[in-house]
Amino acid sequence: MNDAPLLSVRGLTLDIPTSGGTLHAVRGIDFDLNRGETLCIVGESGSGKSLTSLALMGLLAPKIRRKAVRMTFDGTDLQKASRRQLRQLRGDRMSMIFQEPMTSLNPAYTIGDQLAETLLLHKRVSRTQARARAVELLEKVGITAAESRLSQYPHQLSGGLRQRVMIAMALMCEPELIIADEPTTALDVTIQAQILRLLVDLQREMNMALILITHDLGVVARVADKVAVMYAGELIETGPASAIFRNPAHPYTRGLINCIPVPGRNERGARLGTIPGIVPSLVGEVTGCPFRGRCDQRVAICDTAAPLRRLPDGHEFRCVHPDGHRHEEVTA
């Protein structure tokens, strides 16, 4: 095993042409992911998390323009790779679990066919072997009577079961990287925790790298090795999970963490933390710090600059204040 990161992204930019001008959905993000590591990307809806994951998989809609300084998966340049090379990576070495379990399975084919397909596309195995592997993985994701599920159709399964099937499908070829885009958002709260636990347990057991996209910071605190906080198409803070939770530097990250209710810290019936305001429009030229409109630490220079700062504990953030706090005298 080498020391180079499994996935390395530098300066990833995604532009969407719209009738009102170009929407700069993702603006120059950088991150690395090592084998077996868990990276959680957190952020509000519309911050560009899902688009980033689709860009990594090469599944963006054709009209979205992708640019990057570097985008490599285990040494393979994902920008220069042929369609065929990308197809061979997808499903085999990198796979994805989507937000919408109810609609992500093809209604016309049985669970067994759809699970087996992933293996048959990438490995030289017989149908019998592929079905045996499907049963094995259905059992692994906690589905009972796995053998009999193979001949069932998606409409005969609940949302939670379908998401388990999707996870099993993503694991069929033992990928090195799994991207899970809000895998529990569409599920009942009671099922959410189960599915997440399952995903993380399997990831550890099979030593896969995991990119978990979520807006649930409680989840992040429990599973992440690294955290990337995304806001309006930028990674405004990245670093080891422990450092970020101990010492959140960016005002936005601090705001997010304050929104998590903690038993004992928050009184019963007390208002939870909120971040007032909305995400700025990303159509047209975007300058300065995108968070300044909602930031309580705002100063004049925020309109033009948001420099990258490195902290000694190994984490980085983008803010004009060296430690994320405004220090000049505040007049009362």
Next chain:
Amino acid sequence: MLRFILRRLGLALLVALTVSFISFSLLFLSGDPAIAIAGESANAEDVAAIRALYGFDRPMMVQYGDWLWHALQFDFGVSYYFRLPVADLISERLSVTMTLGVCGIVFALLTAVPLGVIAAIRPNSLIDRIALFLSVAGQAMPSFWFGLILIVIFAIQLRILPASGADTWQHFIMPTIVLGYYAMPAIMRLTRAGMLEVLSADYIRTARAKGASEGRVLFKHALRNAIIPVVSLAAVQMGFMLGGSIVVESVFALHGAGYLAWESIGRNDLPTVQALILVFALFYIVFTFLADVLNAWLDPRMRSA
């Protein structure tokens, strides 16, 4: 699946029985059949004799039972006009109509489905625009006119196809194109709309995420789902082609069942009309049934419906 087929079959039989009763009642809806047969100059005794001869003096339900019993054995009585058994008359004409109908729908499907798929893969491309133009033209152009144009070009100018008759397979080429082209626009537009919708579905993204090739995504994952409404439409079109190909049959002098129905209505030849209505309706029922079964095979969710 078997339960679904049996249930649909039961329903189809019920519909067929209802239709048979309706087509039988036509005899009585159009006035006293005995007077119609006897003609305008007949006196009361002649009419009474005819009434007794044909059994019109019996109760209606008895007559229906009698007619149905014979119809089940392909005995539809004797044509008032031709004085020949209706069954013989129809079976001869029906083979022409069936050949034309099957060729027409196959032609329509073979052109419309690929065009619809290509148009959906590249919406607003040149091919999409050409396909749109073809379908608008097909919808707007009257069949008889298109048929005549083809005759002028291929039979009169180029002399490569026969203009009329039903003797060889060449006789069926132009009628097939005219009839098929009439059904093509709707099938093509429905295929295009279905593919466009399905291609943006989440499970198509899943298929791509698995590493499936574009061809596999299109034909295995997308088309199977997009084609479902097309199957139902094609069944209806097929039924329509069998009964409604009168125009095409007239232009190309193909004496098929549609033409016979039209003639028989004009001649007040009720046994023939009755039998044709029943046969056309049965074809509709059979095609709808087959389409339902095919759709249930394509889409497992329909099997419980």
